Amino acid sequence: MASKFISRLPRHFSTVRRNPTRSLKQQQQPQPQQEQEQSIISKKRKQPRRSEKPLSERMRPQTINDVIGQDHLLSDKSSFIRSAVEANRLPSFILWGPPGTGKTSIGRAIVNSCSLSTLYRFVSLSAVNAGVKDVRDVVDEARSKKSSINSVRTVLFVDEVHRFNKSQLDCFLPVIEDGSIVFIGATTENPSFHLITPLLSRCRVLTLNLLEPVHIADILRRASDDRGKGLVCSLGFMPKEIEVSDEVVEYLSQHCDGDARVALNALEISSITAAARLGYNGNVLDLDKNVDVVLSVNIDDAKQALQSKHLSYDKDGEQHYNLISALHKSMRGSDANASIYWLARMLEGGEQPLYIARRLIVFSSEDVGMADxxxxxxAVSCYQACHFLGMPECSLNLAQCVVYLALAPKSIAVYKALRAATKAVKDSVGQNEGVPLHLRTAPTKLMKELGYAKGYIYTPDNPSAVQSFLPPSLQGSKFLDWPAADI
Structure with missing residues (x-):
């Protein structure tokens, strides 16, 4: 009986019985070595687990109130998104903007921002790996949820929606029309070029701008100060303090080209570099000696992480056309400085030099023309030089030609003359008139008998002779507005 009672006693009581010379109080007091071990264990327990998610993903805002930037869409209570959220009535729309400006973050935060968020369920798809079957599965489930007793509308967020083809985009039309889903699309490409017109008719397009450096700076400071999901989760241990200097924040915010994702990724790499400099390599045995250190991220860490300034450029997208338009218009306005700048932007973005050279050939006739x-x-010589040399050497040939064309006198007389003549051809009533007989060639006897070339005056032999070279209905028409045309 006594043995059974003893077996039920706590473990420390059985220890007392085996060591009668020590009191219970003495055995409960930890020894110096035990205190050290317990201190290490307690510190280890406080350390955050290193997250495999990138910092940019962890720092996504949960509600639209957490979104930094895009004030034209979110700051004013009467703005489109905020008024829809406050009314708990979400419309279908498309978010269009450069990478890293908050399209996905805003799309995901909208449902959480509604006071009656239980009215909506959020479903996310990416057009990179989703197909028609995935869309139909979501639509079928959305219709069943809507028709249930507790009616719940589905908010379908489709990232990179421009990657869907026409038949895939057509799947959204009837379900947006009948209200089965609230459609939110996100795209970096111009919707006018990459999305079908019926979809644009059903959704409002909201344009997101590149983030300002001040917005990027706020995002970086939030990430460095957040002890729950910020930089500490990238490190895997909790330093006494994380110091990210204003110089680092300014450098990253100025060199990420308005892309918050680029800035956050660079900050994360910078902090890991700083931790490695302290000797921390992720080993849990090192935690006890690192928890009391100050982790300082310096400007050299930031430069090493970013390597070079990030340039937003798409060789096949809207940026491609925007920059070549800026170059063309700067040369037309005879601004050599701006022309060189836009050329540098295109070359640094990776544009093909032969494409730029071809555009310069067009410009030489369209805008300079007979003035020079x-x-x-x-321009043709510049194209040949680019073909012979390639990058980076041919960049000088392009710069020389761009400056030449920008500083050259301008005349669109030839351009306007061709347009006027083309209009005359298209606007002619019935068929265009045939070539007058005296202007036709007469290689055969029959053609001579029919009057071909009859009455033609060979101008070199008689420069002062007057003859008409236009069809009768266009006699006296003047297409080219140029002094030499009056001679």
Whole structure:
């Protein structure tokens, strides 16, 4: 009986019985070595687990109140998104903007921001790996949820929606029309070019701008100060303090080209570099000696992480056309400085030099024309030089030609003359008139008998002779507005 009672006693009581010379109080007091071990264990327990998610993913805002930037869409209570959220009535829309400006973050935060968030369920798809079957499965489930007793509308967020083809985009039309889903699309490409018109008719397009450096700076400071999901989760241990200097924040915010994802990724790499400099390599045995240190991220860490300034450029997208338009218009306005700048932007973005050279050939005739007939040979020579040399050497050939064309006198007389003549051809009533007989060639006897070439005056033999070279209905028409045309 006594043995059974003893077996039920706590473990420390059985220890007392085996060591009668020590009191219970003495055995409960930890020894110096035990205190050290318990201190290490307690510190280890306080350390955050290193997250495999990138910092940019962990720092996504949970509600639209947490979103930094895009004030034109979110700051004003009468703005489109905020008024829809406050009314708990979400419409279908498309978020269009450069990478890293908050499209996905805003799309995911909208449902959480509604006071009656239980009215909606959020479903996310990416057009990178989703197909028609995935869309139909979501639509079928959305219809069943809506028709149930507790009616719940589905908010379908589709990232990179421009990657869907026409038949895939067509799947959204009837369910947006009948209200089965609330459609939110996110795209970096111009919706006018990459999305079908019926979808644009059903959704409002909201444009997101590149984030300002001040917005990027706020995002970086939030990430460095957040002890729950910020930089500490990238490190895997909790330093006494994380110091990210204003110089680092300014450098990253100025060199990420308005892309918050680029800035956050660079900050994360910088902090890991700083931790490695302290000797921490992720080993849990090192935690006890690192928890009391100050982790300082310096400007050299930031430069090493970013390597070079991030440039937002898409060789096949809207940026491609925007920059070539800026270059063309700067040369047309005879601003050589701006022309060189836009050329540098395109080259640093990775644009093909032969494409730029071809555009310069077009410009030489379209905008310089007869004001400087040497502009065309200059542009053609530039194209040949780019073909022979390639990058980076041909960048100087392009710069020389761009400056030449920007500083050259401008005339669109030839351009306007061709347009006027083309209009005359298209606007002619019935068929265009045939070539007058005296302007036709007569290689055969029959053609001579029919009057071909009859009455033609060979101009070199008689320069002062007057004859008409236009069809009768266009006699006296003037297409080219140029002094030489009056001679």
């Amino acid at each position: 007939p040497l502009a065309l040979p200059q």
